[in-house]
Amino acid sequence: MTTSVLNTVSSIHSSRVTSVDKVGVLSLRNPDSVDFTRRRSGRRFVVRAAETDTDKVKSQTPDKAPAGSGSSINQLLGIKGASQETNKWKIRLQLTKPVTWPPLVWGVVCGAAASGNFHWTPEDVAKSILCMVMSGPCLTGYTQTINDWYDRDIDAINEPYRPIPSGAISEQEVITQFWVLLLGGLGIAGTLDVWAGHTTPTVFYLALGGSLLSYIYSAPPLKLKQNGWVGNFALGASYISLPWWAGQALFGTLTPDVVVLTLLYSIAGLGIAIVNDFKSVEGDRALGLQSLPVAFGTETAKWICVGAIDVTQLSVAGYLLASGKPYYALALLALIIPQIVFQFKYFLKDPVKYDVKYQASAQPFLVLGIFVTALASQH
DSSP states (O other), X not given: OOBTBBOOOOOOOOOSSOSTTOXXXXXXXXXXXXXXXXXXXXXXXXXXXXXXXXXXXXXXXXXXXXXXXXXXXXXXXXXXXXXXXXXXXXXXXXXXXXXXXXXXXXXXXXXXXXXXXXXXXXXXXXXXXXXXXXXXXXXXXXXXXXXXXXXXXXXXXXOTTSXXXXXXXXHHHHHHHHHHHHHHHHHHHHHHHHHHTOSSOHHXXXXXXXXXXXXXXXXXXXXGGGBHHHHHHHXXXXXXXXXXXXXXXXXXXXXXXXXXXXXXXXXXXHHHHHHTTGGGHHHHHHTTOBOHHHHHOHHHHHHHHHHHHHHXXXXXXXXXXXXXXXXXXXXXXXXXXXXXXXXXXXXXXOTTTTHHHHHHHHHHHHHHHHHHHHHHHTO
């Protein structure tokens, strides 16, 4: 939950669906230092950006979202193809990217299942729902908002019509939003610890750690996202390990085998995060971000991506088999096979053109595999 916990597997790291999904680089110290000006069809469009060379980079996207083709549903979910919106509350929701919440919510479910102590009582259900709110809307929302804040210079190149670079929402409103979400999430975490009777505020510590991870992923001076390996693993851990740990800590205790399994799945999360890097290669290269497609090239990076996803899951299946849980291992193998099929059918053919089809087709099997592993962990 912690989401950085949340905060977010899909999405699920962008000015694309994923801005944990792919976050940008920006100096807060002098946000007005550079004017990026462009003319098209006789119009003048100016975007304020921070100490970058965006004025030297030709944008490949239109100044506005294509007229008449924007979707109000996409706008509410915070994904590409969104309609232009003036309602501030809808814009605020868009910045939190609700489409990235489900992996964190699912992580809480897996953690609760792995604890072996969740029961279908009103109290346990209420605890789990509150934990999901902390992980999804609050801390993942915080993560996505702060990602877009530091991604505004890249968005000025790739998607200048997004809420922040277009001026649809002011900088002060954005800052207020991520503080409210952060403090709200941490407050819920503390409440859950009290409710669960923890002598050590485990859920609060996980939420705080996840929030810090989200910040250093996006913000200077560390900006983990600038390094493809470290940044993507941090993202995978935020979307898989932290919410699982929070859900399990809420209803039971974390065990070494669960920590190992979830960290392994975070490597799979690294592969999922790479999927979202291919569409932003030009902006990343222009701004010095060493995403794996930039560092290794598209051909090599796509094989690193599928390798991280498949080898991780095969390792988990091997671990379950060695632990005397052959039926869970076989179930996991059965869920890996269709993922490999869709990798060859879509992703390896063209990771840019077919990224959405691939994720929609393959990731449900990955998510089910995580749940199978959670069930195996409680026995």
